[in-house]
Amino acid sequence: MKALVIQSDLSFKIQNKDKPTPKQGEALIKVLAASLNRRDQWIREGKYPSIVPGVTIGSDGMGEVVEVGGQIESSWIGKKVLINPNINWGDDEDTQQDNYQVLGLPTDGTLAEYIITKLDRLVEKPTHLTDSEAAAIPLSALTAYRACFTKGGVQKGAKVLISGFGGGVAQMAALFSITVGAEVYVTSSNVGNIKLAKEKGARDGFNYTEKEWYKNVKRRHGGFDVIIDSAGGNQFGQLIKLLNPKGRLVFYGATNGLPATIDLYTMFWRQLSVIGTTMGSDKEFERMVEFIKSFHIIPIVGSVRPFGQVLEALDEMKQGGTMGKIVLTF
Numbered sequence: 001m002k003a004l005v006i007q008s009d010l011s012f013k014i015q016n017k018d019k020p021t022p023k024q025g026e027a028l029i030k031v032l033a034a035s036l037n038r039r040d041q042w043i044r045e046g047k048y049p050s051i052v053p054g055v056t057i058g059s060d061g062m063g064e065v066v067e068v069g070g071q072i073e074s075s076w077i078g079k080k081v082l083i084n085p086n087i088n089w090g091d092d093e094d095t096q097q098d099n100y101q102v103l104g105l106p107t108d109g110t111l112a113e114y115i116i117t118k119l120d121r122l123v124e125k126p127t128h129l130t131d132s133e134a135a136a137i138p139l140s141a142l143t144a145y146r147a148c149f150t151k152g153g154v155q156k157g158a159k160v161l162i163s164g165f166g167g168g169v170a171q172m173a174a175l176f177s178i179t180v181g182a183e184v185y186v187t188s189s190n191v192g193n194i195k196l197a198k199e200k201g202a203r204d205g206f207n208y209t210e211k212e213w214y215k216n217v218k219r220r221h222g223g224f225d226v227i228i229d230s231a232g233g234n235q236f237g238q239l240i241k242l243l244n245p246k247g248r249l250v251f252y253g254a255t256n257g258l259p260a261t262i263d264l265y266t267m268f269w270r271q272l273s274v275i276g277t278t279m280g281s282d283k284e285f286e287r288m289v290e291f292i293k294s295f296h297i298i299p300i301v302g303s304v305r306p307f308g309q310v311l312e313a314l315d316e317m318k319q320g321g322t323m324g325k326i327v328l329t330f
Contacts, residue, residue, distance in 0.1 A: 003056040003112030020116040022069030033135035034061035034110040036326045052106045059085040059103045061110025062134040080125040084285045085139045093281050126293040136299040136325035140168035145288035146280035148176045152226045152250045156181030161224040163187045165197050168325050171300045179295050214238040231256045245270045252277050300324040
């Protein structure tokens with residue numbers, strides 16, 4: 001089978017690997033579609049811990065169950081499924097355990113023609129989604145669901161600001177928040193992304209590259225009850241200033257590094273909460289899929305292309321400016 005594999009020099013290459021055989025309690029899945037995440041490119045650039053040569057990367061994907069280990073028959077065979085990318089979350093809903101992993105490193109991931117996974121990682125594909133749309137869900141939607149609801153407490157009528165709308169998690173967070181009736185705003189450096197957010201139901205969008213953008217936002221729209229961010233950096237301090245009293249700033253990444261300053265005075269006087277989050281529990285994954293099914297939510301897919309173009313797709317994602325998830329088909 002063909003797979004995107006980490007080489008000894010930590011570069012990526014499509015190469016042939018043996019098709020795996022499932023053991024008891026495992027399924028062999030023929031991957032039909034997989035989507036890219038920033039995580040994949042960070043691994044490619046050596047910016048991720050414990051990178052292991054020989055591993056197939058990829059955290060997001062869907063496919064058809066073609067074989068189940070140790071059983072003559074199984075109700076899973078022939079079904080189209082999503083793959084829960086969590087490995088070893090544990091029993092504590094509040095946090096993952098020490099040996100937690102994400103599918104795609106160090107365990108072989110979805111960017112291959114076939115993948116082995118445990119049966120308890122499988123959830124049936126929502127029927128209203130195409131294969132490509134379904135492949136865009138698992139990691140980004142799980143992260144967004146936990147950030148919005150478990151950590152952010154987003155609900156009808158809340159004013160919510162979501163930064164970096166070009167990213168997959170941010171886009172899912174916006175769709176989720178709009179679905180429950182929140183008043184949603186976004187930031188982006190891309191005019192096209194802001195336009196897309198408004199088409200999906202956002203009230204307004206702001207270009208965070210403009211000088212003192214956050215002061216203009218404050219004057220025009222007031223503050224926000226919940227802000228969801230993945231960038232960190234100096235913008236983090238600006239976001240804190242945009243929170244209403246009792247507001248919550250939920251962050252799931254720090255791609256721009258650490259902020260130079262944080263206004264602690266504003267934080268304690270306004271009774272603010274800064275909340276870290278990452279991924280989500282197995283129960284949250286199931287609730288997230290049910291939420292998507294119940295409201296017929298469709299993730300934003302920017303492009304669909306054959307698996308053979310995966311390296312070009314990663315280069316494109318690195319350059320930035322992509323709108324929606326990049327999906328590879330097999």
